[in-house]
Amino acid sequence: TQTTRPQRMLAAVQKNATRGDPRSVVKAIDQFCRQKEWAMNVGDEKGCILDSVVTEVNPATVLELGTYCGYSTVRIASLLPPDAKLITLEFNPHNAAIARQVIAWAGLGDKIQLVEGASGDWIPKMKEKFGIETFDLVFLDHWKDRYLPDTKLMEECGLLRKGSILLADNVISPGTPDYLEYIRNSPRYKSQYFRSHLEYTKAEDGLEKSVFLG
Numbered sequence: 001t002q003t004t005r006p007q008r009m010l011a012a013v014q015k016n017a018t019r020g021d022p023r024s025v026v027k028a029i030d031q032f033c034r035q036k037e038w039a040m041n042v043g044d045e046k047g048c049i050l051d052s053v054v055t056e057v058n059p060a061t062v063l064e065l066g067t068y069c070g071y072s073t074v075r076i077a078s079l080l081p082p083d084a085k086l087i088t089l090e091f092n093p094h095n096a097a098i099a100r101q102v103i104a105w106a107g108l109g110d111k112i113q114l115v116e117g118a119s120g121d122w123i124p125k126m127k128e129k130f131g132i133e134t135f136d137l138v139f140l141d142h143w144k145d146r147y148l149p150d151t152k153l154m155e156e157c158g159l160l161r162k163g164s165i166l167l168a169d170n171v172i173s174p175g176t177p178d179y180l181e182y183i184r185n186s187p188r189y190k191s192q193y194f195r196s197h198l199e200y201t202k203a204e205d206g207l208e209k210s211v212f213l214g
């Protein structure tokens, strides 16, 4: 029977990456996407920008919206300090199942909590279910029309503190116009655009980094 792209991506990780070595997992997925099949991971070029932001913020608490197959989850978690926690939300059960295996292969299961469900349902439960006060870093990479409503929801739920960082993928391609307009014009954020390319292509894309001012 026909396999899915996430299943083929996982097979590439299990074949080419070393168990317990997150960077080899990241490398194996990038190689798969460059040589075999394109997939919507943040990728190696934007991934370097992501790495530099994670390293700079050195977050104790991270929220990722849209796990997909776990590429950015592993990339972020591999740079976190010892007691840091990363919560990642994924509502497609098939993608979640693949991501769990990618995360396990990387040996990062103790740093990452993958929650199967929709961001709109789970953001309001972060405090009660996971004892999270606020997030130091949020990586937005799910459906592009959810970036703005989920950002407003995080504000309303008190999950952002003065200095919390939002990092949004795909603000040019596919594009998140309503989110960009809001975040760049709101007096409550200071934003910066990091120009790059859509993963594994020459098309323009970039990451928008925004600091919540409280």
Ligand SMILES: Cc1ccc(Cc2cc(O)c(O)c(C(=O)NC/C=C/[C@H]3O[C@@H](n4cnc5c(N)ncnc54)[C@H](O)[C@@H]3O)c2)cc1
Pocket: 040, 041, 042, 065, 066, 067, 068, 069, 089, 090, 091, 092, 095, 117, 118, 119, 120, 141, 142, 143, 144, 146, 169, 170, 173, 174, 198, 199
């Ligand atoms: C024009 C054009 C089209 C497509 C591209 C290519 C391109 C390049 C990219 O980097 C992209 O991130 C995307 C993109 O569409 N990403 C959406 C990613 C979704 C994943 O997240 C999951 N999810 C979606 N909403 C939620 C939600 N509320 N709660 C929980 N999980 C959610 C889904 O289950 C998927 O696992 C597309 C480039 C340009």
Ligand SMILES: [Mg+2]
Pocket: 040, 041, 042, 141, 169, 170
């Ligand atoms: Mg993306």
